[in-house]
Amino acid sequence: xxxxxxxxxxxxxxxxxxxxxxxxxxxxxxxxxxxxxxxxxxxxxxxxxxxxxxxxxxxxxxxxxxxxxxxxxxxxxxxxxxxxxxxxxxxxxxxxxxxxxxxxxxxxxxxxxxxxxxxxxxxxxxxxxxxxxxxxxxxxxxxxxxxxxxxxxxxxxxxxxxxxxxxxxxxxxxxxxxxxxxxxxxxxxxxxxxxxxxxxxxxxxxxxxxxxxxxxxxxxxxxxxxxxxxxxxxxxxxxxxxxxxxxxxxxxxxxxxxxxxxxxxxxxxxxxxx
Numbered sequence: 380x381x382x383x384x385x386x387x388x389x390x391x392x393x394x395x396x397x398x399x400x401x402x403x404x405x406x407x408x409x410x411x412x413x414x415x416x417x418x419x420x421x422x423x424x425x426x427x428x429x430x431x432x433x434x435x436x437x438x439x440x441x442x443x444x445x446x447x448x449x450x451x452x453x454x455x456x457x458x459x460x461x462x463x464x465x466x467x468x469x470x471x472x473x474x475x476x477x478x479x480x481x482x483x484x485x486x487x488x489x490x491x492x493x494x495x496x497x498x499x500x501x502x503x504x505x506x507x508x509x510x511x512x513x514x515x516x517x518x519x520x521x522x523x524x525x526x527x528x529x530x531x532x533x534x535x536x537x538x539x540x541x542x543x544x545x546x547x548x549x550x551x552x553x554x555x556x557x558x559x560x561x562x563x564x565x566x567x568x569x570x571x572x573x574x575x576x577x578x579x580x581x582x583x584x585x586x587x588x589x590x591x592x593x594x595x596x597x598x599x600x601x602x603x604x605x606x607x608x609x610x611x612x613x614x615x616x617x618x619x620x621x622x623x624x625x626x627x628x629x630x631x632x633x634x635x636x637x638x639x640x641x642x643x644x645x646x647x648x649x650x651x652x653x
Contacts, residue, residue: 413471414471414472414476415471415505418469418471418476422467422469422477423509423517426517427516427517428509428517428518428519429516429517429518429519430518430519430520430521431519431520431521432518433456433458434455434456434458434459434510434512434518435453435454435455435459435463435466435508435509435510435518435519435520436453436454436455436456436508436520437451437452437453437454437506437507437508437520437521437522438450438451438452438453438454438495438522439451439452439506439522439524440524441522441523441524441525442524442525442526443500443524443525443526443529445529445532446499446500446501446526446527446528446529446532447499447528447529447530447532447614447615448497448499448614448615449497449498449499449500449524449526449529449614450495450496450497451468451495451496451497451498451506451508452493452494452495453466453468453493453494453495453508454491454492454493455491455492455493455510456491457489457490457491459510459512459518460488460489460490460491460492461488461489461490462512462513462514463483463487463492463510463511463512463513464482464483464511464512464513465480465481465482465483465510465511466480466481466483466494466508466509466510466511467479467480467507467508467509467510467511468480468481468496468498468506468507468508468612469506469507469508469509470498470499470500470501470504470505470506470507470612471504471505471506471507472500472501472502472503472504472505473499473500473501473504473530473612474501474530474575474577474611475610475611475612476612477610477612478498478609478610478612478613479496479607479608479609479610479612479613480607480608481494481605481606481607482603482605482606482607483603483604483605484598484602484603484604484605484606485602485603486598486599486600486602486603486604486623486624486626487603487604487605487622487623487624488561488562488622488623488624489624490562490622490624491562491622492621492622493564493620493621493622494605494619494620494621494622495619495620495621496613496614496617496618496619496620497613497614497617497618498529498612498613498614499529499530499532499575499611499612499613499614500524500526500527500529501526501527501528501529501530501531502526502527502528503523503524503525503526503527504523504524504526505521505522505523505524506521506522506523506524507519507520507521508520508521530575530577530611530612531575531577531578531579532578533578533579533581534572534574534578534587534615535615535616536572538572538580538587541570541571541572541615542572544570545570545571545572545641546569546570546571546635546641546643547569547570547643548567548568548569548570548633548635548643548644548645549566549567549568549645550565550566550567550568550631550633550645550646550647551565551566551568551647552564552565552631552647552649553565553566561624561625561626561627562622562623562624562625563622563623563624563625564620564621564622564623565597565620565621565623565631565647566618566619566620566621567595567597567617567618567619567620567621567633567645568616568617568618569592569595569616569617569618569635569643570616571591571592571615571616571617571635571637572590572615572616573590573591573592573611573613573614573615573616573617574587574588574589574590574591574611575589575591575611575612576588576589576611577611589611589638590637590638590639591609591610591611591613591637591638592609592613592617592635592636592637593608593609593610593636593637593638594606594607594608594609594634594635594636595607595609595617595619595633595634595635595636596633596634596635597621597623597631597632597633598631598632598633599623599624599625599626599629599630599631599632600626600628600629600630600632601629602629604621604623604631605621607619617635625649627649628649629649630646630647630648630649631646631647632644632645632646633645633646633647
């Protein structure tokens, strides 16, 4: 059974609850209680989750160098990758715990699968990768990351600079040694401030309204590689590197949409040898 999570609406509700509009006053108390039981029930109801069984692996730093740019890499071994339909990235202690969900299509391929991105971590937290396979089973792996302040950290660029380059996108392809042909890797990089709603405008002293990339779809020709729904826990300038199955004729097409309804597109031609 598919879990339908409207991340766009969820993030807007959470941000409204956290910030008092226009007052510049933070109105949330950090809790040290374990949020996972409630999150698990909300996202997956009473479904069994198989933990640390090797079906999904997660690489994350024990202590992040920058809480606003925490690298995560998820690997799905060959034994499970071909049947993976969805991936959930969850940061337990974040204001919006579901950082992103990925729905995989045929062009994701059946070989070893890899996906990496960067997230914000607001306080010391368990970070989880949960996959759902075609037989309806859930598999999870967890890493504890020491980081704080990632969701409210000031943007790397000032607002004028960030908005001037918003939506610029680059798609790159890579050959990968040791991975089964025709598996390749690609990287999608999008210029976008991904404002969380918790960051302060240093000039006005007011909180910047939430504005973030909410959807990304990557296709190889007409076939889907993945479709992502994202929230405020994704870092500024979203960056996703992933494996996919090349067919030797179709390049990648990427469409992204943000919470203002703006749509951004980019394409990459197939490379020689794919």
